[in-house]
Amino acid sequence: MLNEGKSGAFNVPDLCRKHGGGQRTHYKRKSKYGGMESSNLYTIRALEAENAKLKKMFADGSMQNVALKDILGQKL
Secondary structure, rough: OOHHHHOOOOOOHHHHHOOOOOOOHHHHHHHOOOOOOOOHHHHHHHHHHHHHHHHHHHHHHHHHHHHHHHOOOOOO
């Protein structure tokens, strides 16, 4: 979608209508992924997915840690 917009064949509203997205989404993606090639996009998306998974694992571990400290604190 960004490459089609870069070529100038379509203006932004027509391009968004063609792909079923909004103009706001188009401009957000353009600012985030504007100068990248498609191979870089796949790598970045994979890293973002892995980062989200690691954040979730950390949050779950932190919650378990707090729960264990609460249980140990009550017994003392």
